[in-house]
Amino acid sequence: MSNLDRAPVPSVCGGRGFVVAEPVRELLSPRHVKLGESTEVRRLLPNLGRRMIGAWAFVDHYGPDDIADEPGMQVPPHPHMGLQTVSWLHDGEVLHRDSTGSLATIRPRELGLMTSGRAISHSEESPRPHARFLHGAQLWVALPDAHRHTEPSFEHHPDLPQVTAPGLTATVILGSVDGATSPGTAYTPIVGADLALAHGADVRLPLEPDFEYGVLSMSGEVHVDGVPVLPGSMLYLGCGRRELPLRAESEASLMLLGGEPFEEELIMWWNFVGRTQAEIEQAREDWMNGTRFGEVHGYDGAPLAAPELPATPLKPRGRVR
Ligand code: MN
DSSP states (O other), X not given: OEEOSSOOOEEEETTTEEEEOSEEEEEEOOXXXXXXXXXXXXXXXXXXXXXXXXXXXXXXXXEEEEOTTSOOOEEEEEEEBSEEEXXXXXXXXXXXXXXXXXXXXXXXXXXXXXXXXXXXXXXEEOOSSOOSEEEEEEEEEEOOGGGTTSOOEEEEESOOOEEEETTEEEEEEESEETTEEOSSOOSSSEEEEEEEEOTTOEEEEEOOTTSEXXXXXXXXXXXXXXXXXXXXXXXXXXXXXXXXXXXXXXXXEEEEEEESOOOSOBEEETTXXXXXXXXXXXXXXXXXXTOSSOOOOSOSSOOOOOOOOOSSOOOOBOSOO
């Protein structure tokens, strides 16, 4: 992580609290995490020094992986609590099953949005047969206290609104961009957008000054506010911006993630977002006992066992470490 701008100064910005009021350029390097035996993902959030961007609390970027002769993604049934999951693909497809009875195949630039509320379980797998390449991002959005006990639900939105400018096509995943609004249900002021840039594009994307933002590079060579951001890296931008300069040296794609700074302190452990150690312990116990999180039908394999809780108590933390 390096802050290429001036030292960030905490001050009031936006509706609800403290955030870096000045625009910053803070490059976040990915942590390489093994998922299962063959898959490696690049984890951008939580990151050293930065845990959230708006309500975005978890970002994994994976691929492009050649899975022509491989099973591809195989994530057995596992639980979630207190969050929404966003599945976003550039290549391939993901077959989603969950305990509310959903069965959906998510394809590139379609939104798979699962709201866990108090409890849900799901599995994700590459269908058979599947496309040769798998490339995408898996993201979590923390639910605010007022909505985190809601009923679980799943939304599949194959047609999302787009905003275009010369050399840019922005697909709105959550929230709004330049007046175009996603049909996905959001519980906090938030935005997620896929930005497809043509080679040579030199554009300015309108932003909401009260939001903080980060940009994940998915592919290509692109400068974000003058900073080269390599695929699999993220640039944190702070807030106080009305527009974002983007320049593409090749065909390139980005994910824009932003929102009103999330002021509640959270405990994130395994697949759960809670507020107290007791809640997390209870969720783990309920999953291992087969209660509360329902059942996923049709997945060929056993559910995931929860890991052991750490010996040291889990502490609620805010958006910055
Ligand atoms: Mn999951």
